[in-house]
Every structure is written in C-alpha cells, then in structure tokens.
Amino acid sequence: MATVGWRELVDLPELGLRGIPAKIDTGARTSSLHGKVLETFERDGQQFVRFAVDFPDQHVQQVCEAVHVDWRGITSSNGETQRRMIIKTPLRIGPLKFRAEISLADRSDMKFPMLIGRSSLRRRFVVDSGHSWLQTRGMDPVEGHKP
Template sequence: MATPKKETVGWREVVALPELGITGIPAKIDTGARTSSLHANNIELFERDGEEVARFDLDFGEGKPFRHCEAVRVAHRTITSSNGLAQERLIVKTILAMGGQEFRAEFSLADRSDMVFPMLIGRTALRRRFLVNPGRSFLVSNRDDTKEEFL
C-alpha cells in the first residue's frame, strides 16, 4: 500500500480554527517548537458536563475585534519558549484547518502579543501530515485570505 503524499507548507500560512469560528489566521510554521501555540488572554477554567473547559479571549490588539472562545482543557504543561524560559501553560485541543486538511491539534494558550504571528504551529501538529519548505510562504493558503482583524 502506498503512503499518501504529504502536502508541503511554507514557513507561514493562513489557517482556521473551525470549532472556534475563526478563519484567516496568519500562522508561523515552526518545526523547532514541539507544541503549537495560540495567543490568548483572560484565561479561566470551568467544568461543564464533567469535563474541564477553558474560556479565553483571542485578542489581536490595537482596536482589533476579539473573540470569546471555549475549548476542552487537555492539560497543564511546562513549555520552554524561544527565549529559554520555562512556564506552565494551559493546553487545549481544537480542530485546525490547514491546506485542505482538518485535524485535532493541541495548542498552548500564551501571551504572544510581542510576537509577529498570533499562532505558531509546531511539529506535533505537522507530523505525518505535512512537509515544510522553509524558503517559501503560503504554499497551501493565500496571503490575501488573512482576515482584516489580523492585519
């Protein structure tokens, strides 16, 4: 049986989080990061139907609209950021749509306000699905699909 051909993504793509109702998110593809990360503020936990749920705001700053979101809490993990500092972060799981694929992915919720991209997609989400061409951008998406609130 032949292995399915993997799509090749660039170092940046435009993606969506359909369960959260968000499209047109600019994302950095980062094979150096194990866990994907999503910019979030006002994070709180509550229980619904015996399941722990995270409520948070996706706030992209400077007068841009923000969105209240909820996602199932998966865990707390210690994540080491690019500056070498380790911090405890909440991990949630939701569907990620990228290139013609939709799949469940884990995201650490973090303050990424000082970063260029509100989302980082790490190697765990990419594994067995995509190849990465670090010299190209927008191979499975269109830069023009970025929503106004992210510009």
C-alpha cells in the same frame, strides 16, 4: 504529503477563528495560540477554558471556549519554561483538518498570533522554508500578497 511554507493562514473552526496568520516552527514541539485565559469551568463532567484572542490590527477580540486538556511546562525560544494551559481543537491548514493540541500563551510581542509546532506537522506536512502561503488559497507563495 502536503507542503507548507514558513507561514500560512490557518483556521480553528470550532473556535470560530479563520485566517489566523501562523508561523510554521519545526523547532517548537507544541503549537501555540495568543490567548488570555478568562476562566476555567466544568461542563458535563469535562474541564473547559474560556479565553480571549486579540487581533489588534483589526481591533477585534474573540472570546472562545475549548476543552482544557492539560497544564504543561513549555520552554520558549528564550529558554524560559512557562506553565501553560493546553487545549485540543480541530485545526485546518489548507484542505487538511485534524485535532491539534495548542498551548495558550501571551504572544502579543510576537509577529504571528499563532505558531504551528512539529507535533501538528508530523506525518501530515513537509516544510518549504523558502516559500510562504503554499496552503493558503489566493496568496502569492513568493511575494506574500494576493496576486
């Protein structure tokens, strides 16, 4: 079983998103991505969602499409329950790639645009909360920068 730090850079390859700063959060069940829903539509009998992911530090907005799996009530850290759209897409953490369910949420007031919840971690990773970037090639696990 691989070990992750409390923060990692992750990829969502089918969405064209690479090097997303993500906080590892064993208190959250579902992973979450900062994304603004633009529209829902049907393609080949499947429900899809088109959404925008903002990276304000780089002044970039990426428009993505993914299969819309479900709507769920997600309880946030402040105890408030929100109805969020759930997508399913491959997630890569280090060398491991697997399909993950991810809620789309407004994380603009959060430090990390993505949160990795325990459903994505289960049976794949253990968490070392004293280190960062353990699965992020080229990053110093203690200092958090390239050596």
